[in-house]
Amino acid sequence: MALLTKQSVGCTAAPLRHKPQRLPSVAVRCAAATEQSVLKVSRNENFGKLQAGYLFPEIARRRRAHQEAHPDAQIISLGIGDTTEPLPQYIADAMAKAAAGLGTREGYSGYGAEQGQGALREALASTFYPGMVAADEVFVSDGSKCDISRLQVMFGADKSIAAQDPSYPVYVDTTVMMGNTGTHNGTGFDGIEYMVCTPENNFFPDLAKTKRTDIIFFCSPNNPTGAAATRGQLKQLVKFARDNGSLLVYDAAYALYISNPDCPKTIYEIEGADEIAIETCSFSKYAGFTGVRLGWTVVPKKLRYADGSSVHADWNRMMTTCFNGASNIVQAGGLACLQPEGLKEMYGLINFYKENATILKNTFQEMGFSVYGGEDAPYVWVGFPGKPSWDVFAEILEKCNIVTTPGSGFGPAGEGFVRASAFGSRDNIMEAVRRFKEVYGKQ
Amino acid sequence: MALLTKQSVGCTAAPLRHKPQRLPSVAVRCAAATEQSVLKVSRNENFGKLQAGYLFPEIARRRRAHQEAHPDAQIISLGIGDTTEPLPQYIADAMAKAAAGLGTREGYSGYGAEQGQGALREALASTFYPGMVAADEVFVSDGSKCDISRLQVMFGADKSIAAQDPSYPVYVDTTVMMGNTGTHNGTGFDGIEYMVCTPENNFFPDLAKTKRTDIIFFCSPNNPTGAAATRGQLKQLVKFARDNGSLLVYDAAYALYISNPDCPKTIYEIEGADEIAIETCSFSKYAGFTGVRLGWTVVPKKLRYADGSSVHADWNRMMTTCFNGASNIVQAGGLACLQPEGLKEMYGLINFYKENATILKNTFQEMGFSVYGGEDAPYVWVGFPGKPSWDVFAEILEKCNIVTTPGSGFGPAGEGFVRASAFGSRDNIMEAVRRFKEVYGKQ
Numbered sequence: 001m002a003l004l005t006k007q008s009v010g011c012t013a014a015p016l017r018h019k020p021q022r023l024p025s026v027a028v029r030c031a032a033a034t035e036q037s038v039l040k041v042s043r044n045e046n047f048g049k050l051q052a053g054y055l056f057p058e059i060a061r062r063r064r065a066h067q068e069a070h071p072d073a074q075i076i077s078l079g080i081g082d083t084t085e086p087l088p089q090y091i092a093d094a095m096a097k098a099a100a101g102l103g104t105r106e107g108y109s110g111y112g113a114e115q116g117q118g119a120l121r122e123a124l125a126s127t128f129y130p131g132m133v134a135a136d137e138v139f140v141s142d143g144s145k146c147d148i149s150r151l152q153v154m155f156g157a158d159k160s161i162a163a164q165d166p167s168y169p170v171y172v173d174t175t176v177m178m179g180n181t182g183t184h185n186g187t188g189f190d191g192i193e194y195m196v197c198t199p200e201n202n203f204f205p206d207l208a209k210t211k212r213t214d215i216i217f218f219c220s221p222n223n224p225t226g227a228a229a230t231r232g233q234l235k236q237l238v239k240f241a242r243d244n245g246s247l248l249v250y251d252a253a254y255a256l257y258i259s260n261p262d263c264p265k266t267i268y269e270i271e272g273a274d275e276i277a278i279e280t281c282s283f284s285k286y287a288g289f290t291g292v293r294l295g296w297t298v299v300p301k302k303l304r305y306a307d308g309s310s311v312h313a314d315w316n317r318m319m320t321t322c323f324n325g326a327s328n329i330v331q332a333g334g335l336a337c338l339q340p341e342g343l344k345e346m347y348g349l350i351n352f353y354k355e356n357a358t359i360l361k362n363t364f365q366e367m368g369f370s371v372y373g374g375e376d377a378p379y380v381w382v383g384f385p386g387k388p389s390w391d392v393f394a395e396i397l398e399k400c401n402i403v404t405t406p407g408s409g410f411g412p413a414g415e416g417f418v419r420a421s422a423f424g425s426r427d428n429i430m431e432a433v434r435r436f437k438e439v440y441g442k443q
Numbered sequence: 444m445a446l447l448t449k450q451s452v453g454c455t456a457a458p459l460r461h462k463p464q465r466l467p468s469v470a471v472r473c474a475a476a477t478e479q480s481v482l483k484v485s486r487n488e489n490f491g492k493l494q495a496g497y498l499f500p501e502i503a504r505r506r507r508a509h510q511e512a513h514p515d516a517q518i519i520s521l522g523i524g525d526t527t528e529p530l531p532q533y534i535a536d537a538m539a540k541a542a543a544g545l546g547t548r549e550g551y552s553g554y555g556a557e558q559g560q561g562a563l564r565e566a567l568a569s570t571f572y573p574g575m576v577a578a579d580e581v582f583v584s585d586g587s588k589c590d591i592s593r594l595q596v597m598f599g600a601d602k603s604i605a606a607q608d609p610s611y612p613v614y615v616d617t618t619v620m621m622g623n624t625g626t627h628n629g630t631g632f633d634g635i636e637y638m639v640c641t642p643e644n645n646f647f648p649d650l651a652k653t654k655r656t657d658i659i660f661f662c663s664p665n666n667p668t669g670a671a672a673t674r675g676q677l678k679q680l681v682k683f684a685r686d687n688g689s690l691l692v693y694d695a696a697y698a699l700y701i702s703n704p705d706c707p708k709t710i711y712e713i714e715g716a717d718e719i720a721i722e723t724c725s726f727s728k729y730a731g732f733t734g735v736r737l738g739w740t741v742v743p744k745k746l747r748y749a750d751g752s753s754v755h756a757d758w759n760r761m762m763t764t765c766f767n768g769a770s771n772i773v774q775a776g777g778l779a780c781l782q783p784e785g786l787k788e789m790y791g792l793i794n795f796y797k798e799n800a801t802i803l804k805n806t807f808q809e810m811g812f813s814v815y816g817g818e819d820a821p822y823v824w825v826g827f828p829g830k831p832s833w834d835v836f837a838e839i840l841e842k843c844n845i846v847t848t849p850g851s852g853f854g855p856a857g858e859g860f861v862r863a864s865a866f867g868s869r870d871n872i873m874e875a876v877r878r879f880k881e882v883y884g885k886q
Contacts, residue, residue, distance in 0.1 A: 036747060037747035037748065038685050038688060038715075038718040038747075039688050039690055039719060040657075040688025041657045041748055041749060042748060042750070043757065045599070046599060047757045047760060048752075050764075054764045057557070084551070085551070086548050086550070087545040087551065092543055093543070093546070095545070096539045096540075096542040097539075098542075099535060099539040099772065100539040102538070102734075102735065103529050103530045103531070103532055103539075105529050107529070108528070108529040110526045110733040110734045110866075111733045111734055112734050114500070146765065146766055146767060149596070149766075153592070153621075155487060156487030156488070157600055157622065158485070170765075174764065174765060177765075178596075179600065214483075214484045245481060245483025246482070247482055275481040275482075276482060288545075288553070290553040290554045290767075291545075291553045291770070292545070292770055292771060293585075293767065293769070303482065304479060304480035304482060305484055305485060305486035306480055306482060306483050306485050307480075307486055308479065308480055309486050309491075314486065314487065317493060317497065318490075318620075320497040320499075321493075321613060322588070322613075322617060323589055324585070324588045324736060325734070327585070327734070327770050328734040329773065330770050330772065330773075
């Protein structure tokens with residue numbers, strides 16, 4: 001069986017770069033495994049194009065391996081960007097109450113609207129998009145990651161895609177899964193328009209050199225660089241999308257972390273965005289809902305495909321057919337987040353993580369590193385020029401017992417950086433700082 | 444604006460049967476709307492193939508219209524199949540406790556494994572598949588509907604698909620969305636292999652006449668007919684899939700409603716199924732989790748695509764990339780369902796709804812209708828030969844103020860039937876029975 005598994009892995013890996021039918025040698029290598037396969041169903045070739053595992057499970061795997069090799073190591077994770085602080089009381093209580101209420105006839109509810117509860121849609125619209133977005137343009141979901149994947153299904157398999165480089169890996173991975181790319185060429189995927197964001201361009205892409213695509217994924221404040229686009233930059237971006245007739249998917253998952261008054265918290269502050277932009281957002285990093293699961297996506301009714309048909313109508317069809325609504329218990333939590341008491345608690349959490357970001361940023365600055373982000377976002381982006389990110393990741397894990405995220409995991413232009421997440425208890429952040437200084441402070 | 448909307452609707456409807464570029468008349472009709480469209484992005488043509496709205500929102504729309512026309516009507520829903528009874532105490536308490544626990548440092552958790560919590564995967568495997576399925580072959584999710592849609596993304600856009608007719612609309616709709624069909628030909632979609640299930644064939648398809656497809660969707664006990672396949676039938680089905688090298692997606696969402704000892708509760712009871720079958724299941728109809736959202740999908744490691752590569756590995760990639768785990772609060776509820784106390788409560792709920800099904804079935808039988816299902820499933824399938832289902836639906840809504848589901852909504856072979864769901868309070872079921880007898884009892 002072990003042998004068979006090895007052979008199968010060989011077969012799995014092979015289609016990464018070639019079509020099997022052109023490669024008799026692969027056919028020979030796969031013969032044993034093929035004999036074992038009862039199914040005459042071909043693998044979705046787009047899955048064969050994907051690189052290794054999804055980034056964060058891969059990091060978790062390496063962390064486990066390190067822990068096994070060093071059972072006594074007190075590992076601190078500044079890796080995946082996972083919230084650590086307990087839910088604020090008012091918000092946790094609202095969900096506990098909703099759950100207990102389901103045990104009563106008055107409090108019970110079954111299927112809700114797939115688009116989300118009316119009250120929550122109203123509260124999201126009025127809290128985050130007053131005068132900009134109507135309640136029925138807000139679709140509640142189980143999170144942005146899931147919505148991005150559903151958006152790709154709605155867009156279909158004949159679209160060209162641009163994404164910031166570096167960026168949250170889900171934009172590119174789901175593009176590959178839908179068949180909208182070629183294979184990986186060693187640096188990136190053929191067919192993706194990588195919008196390079198580096199210190200040299202102040203983390204805003206050179207739009208004059210950016211090719212027109214159907215869809216543009218843009219995240220601000222950016223994960224992983226922590227850069228928040230200014231009003232002027234977003235005006236350029238919206239103009240670029242409008243001039244090209246491109247649909248902008250604007251990921252605002254970290255918008256409430258913005259301090260800079262010149263950086264809008266939603267794309268709909270920019271004139272004309274409501275005809276070209278979809279915005280995704282999430283309670284994950286606002287209210288510590290990473291494990292609770294709640295997000296939303298705004299699809300303005302003004303969005304029309306080239307044939308004049310409504311994007312909103314297709315998104316509604318997508319959500320009603322492929323989704324069944326976010327959990328009613330969790331939606332009660334979302335609604336609590338948007339009450340005066342809940343908002344206060346939520347901003348309290350955000351400020352706590354922002355303080356962590358400041359501490360981390362200052363630490364790296366003091367040690368003389370080139371460091372970015374950390375002011376309008378919970379991520380600090382640290383440069384290790386000339387060093388492969390995975391090597392830096394491995395070194396920090398080995399020497400400091402700290403998990404970071406290698407920049408190259410976010411795209412080719414992330415090479416030479418690592419991302420440090422500000423999500424952690426204060427004790428852990430201070431201990432991480434101590435270890436960083438001990439190892440890197442003297443360099 | 445109203446005018447623009449009308450024009451746009453015209454444009455939306457047009458691509459249902461034609462490619463726009465071949466139809467200058469469509470281009471002319473769309474001109475006004477096209478001028479309004481900033482986007483130069485083409486609509487996903489597969490969405491244009493879909494029929495009207497997804498079935499259940501359409502029923503909800505008609506219900507609302509009826510209520511508006513008859514504000515005093517006390518409408519009873521035997522329509523969507525939505526659970527009505529409060530959650531049992533032990534299960535509700537577990538979720539309330541988990542939610543409250545998130546407000547404490549000890550009880551807080553962030554991102555969990557995308558595949559589900561280890562303890563829940565273990566409990567699902569040992570409770571429902573002892574000796575058949577390993578814990579890491581069970582993937583926890585936010586529900587079967589969502590998993591079916593994700594399965595389609597994993598299968599990709601070059602697959603041929605068979606589905607029972609009638610069947611849960613999501614199999615066909617998601618197949619259309621992925622581009623694996625032609626257009627709707629007035630009866631069904633070109634390219635779908637409809638496996639007709641009627642009283643004439645005892646609701647089991649004639650496999651000798653069924654064309655080979657890559658994927659077979661099969662739901663037992665069946666939604667909407669209520670028919671549960673026997674061991675002998677499932678052996679035929681597994682043999683058919685194995686002989687054809689087809690991948691069987693077995694939807695067992697109602698398995699615990701089975702009374703007939705000759706009907707297996709999982710496809711993995713059938714020898715050889717573990718090399719060809721994926722099984723989806725859900726807590727929705729077991730524990731009243733329709734609004735709470737929790738399901739699971741079993742992907743055995745033995746499943747190999749034709750090239751020998753692992754289906755399990757691709758599903759793992761799918762779930763880690765396009766999903767972020769079911770809510771931690773909700774998973775605590777799922778785990779509670781599988782403890783001795785929770786199992787007792789869950790079976791109590793199921794038996795309650797089964798009694799409802801018996802009451803409905805007996806009522807229709809007494810009135811002389813041809814009625815099926817209702818013994819191994821929470822659905823009663825009532826024949827109105829020669830009458831269009833939507834007309835029967837409208838008549839029952841008009842005369843009885845009762846919402847049912849028109850059989851044709853589940854596929855062409857559902858024409859002439861309506862589905863009555865057994866999900867309702869006992870009072871509502873008895874009142875529905877009274878109204879049915881009043882209107883149809885004398886015929």
